[in-house]
Amino acid sequence: MNAMDIAVGIFLALGCFFALTGAVGIVRMPDFFSRLHPAGKNDTLAVTSIMIALLIRTVEYDYHWTVATKLLLIVGIIFVTAPAASHAISKAAFLDGLKPWTKPGDTEASNE
Amino acid sequence: MKDQVILRAVVKLMIPPILIFGLYVVTHGELGPGGGFQGGVILAAAFIVYGLVFGVDEMRKILPRKVTDFFAAFGVLLYAGTGVYCLIAGYKFLDYFPISGDPGRAESWGMILVEWGVTFTVGAVMVTVYNEITEGTGPGDQPDGEG
Numbered sequence: 001m002n003a004m005d006i007a008v009g010i011f012l013a014l015g016c017f018f019a020l021t022g023a024v025g026i027v028r029m030p031d032f033f034s035r036l037h038p039a040g041k042n043d044t045l046a047v048t049s050i051m052i053a054l055l056i057r058t059v060e061y062d063y064h065w066t067v068a069t070k071l072l073l074i075v076g077i078i079f080v081t082a083p084a085a086s087h088a089i090s091k092a093a094f095l096d097g098l099k100p101w102t103k104p105g106d107t108e109a110s111n112e
Numbered sequence: 113m114k115d116q117v118i119l120r121a122v123v124k125l126m127i128p129p130i131l132i133f134g135l136y137v138v139t140h141g142e143l144g145p146g147g148g149f150q151g152g153v154i155l156a157a158a159f160i161v162y163g164l165v166f167g168v169d170e171m172r173k174i175l176p177r178k179v180t181d182f183f184a185a186f187g188v189l190l191y192a193g194t195g196v197y198c199l200i201a202g203y204k205f206l207d208y209f210p211i212s213g214d215p216g217r218a219e220s221w222g223m224i225l226v227e228w229g230v231t232f233t234v235g236a237v238m239v240t241v242y243n244e245i246t247e248g249t250g251p252g253d254q255p256d257g258e259g
Contacts, residue, residue, distance in 0.1 A: 077129065084122040091116070 004060045008053045015049035018042045031101035033090055040086030044078055051075045116165065123165045130158040138231050142223050148230025155231065156238030168246045177243060180236040187233030194225045 025038025055071050058064050134154035141147030163171030194206065201210035208222030209215060 073129075077126075080122060081126060084118060088116075088119055 004056055008057050008060075011049050011053035011056070015046045015053065018046035018049060022046060032093055032098060033100050036086050036090050040082055044082045047078050047082075048075050119165050123161055127158050127162060130154060130161070134158065138227060139224075141227050142220065148227035149234050151227075152231040152234030153238055156235040156242075159239050160242045163242060163246070168243070171239075172243070175239060177240075180239045180243070182236075183232040184236035184240060187229040187231065187236065189229075190232065191226050191229030194222055194229070198222075 019042065022038040022042030025042065026035050029035045029038065051071050051074060055068055058067050058071065134151050134157075136151075137146035137154055138148060138151030141151060159171055159175050162174070194208075194211075196205070198207040198210055199205050203209050206222070206226070208219045210218070211221045211225075212218040
């Protein structure tokens with residue numbers, strides 16, 4: 001158990017935590033737009049944290065630089081595509097006329 | 113879709129990596145995870161995502177129907193041709209041995225030919241399916257035109 005093991009554990013735990021909060025957020029949030037928020041952001045960060053942990057593990061023990069490069073590519077692609085996908089979904093819903101949720105009785109915050 | 117700046121930028125950025133990844137999946141299908149079907153679907157996904165963002169008509173300009181029709185048939189010809197060539201050379205269907213004198217090399221070459229056949233057909237058919245379900249939705253489409 002050296003420092004690298006601890007770093008790997010911390011990053012894996014962080015990734016699991018963000019994935020769990022994302023899942024809770026999708027169930028808990030009141031409407032479509034606020035549900036996209038945990039779905040898009042937390043998954044990106046969760047995947048990135050887990051990939052960083054795997055990256056440290058791969059390079060530390062096996063020196064598999066090909067695998068490390070592939071993991072970095074996965075991180076880069078997730079970072080570009082996941083926000084773009086949630087942006088596209090939310091914009092499509094907004095242009096289709098779906099109104100964002102506001103607190104019942106809260107007239108000040110609503111768009112109308 | 114002309115005003116979707118973020119989508120257009122991301123799609124322009126992602127299409128070359130998608131194509132390269134598709135080719136990687138096809139060529140490494142012999143040794144690792146992947147293969148002709150998966151690679152063909154990924155290659156087709158690059159064109160489909162282009163069509164989704166820039167419009168079906170733009171996609172049909174870079175990949176006309178004649179080309180997808182040709183490759184859909186050409187892949188089957190490549191696959192079956194590899195098999196029938198072995199059959200004509202006196203071995204079983206898709207036996208690979210007559211392709212080269214070295215058995216290992218013959219199997220590699222035969223597998224690569226078959227994988228590329230699957231890739232061409234699957235990719236072309238995927239694009240054709242996308243073409244068919246978007247038939248008549250593009251601004252340049254005639255209701256009863258060829259598309």
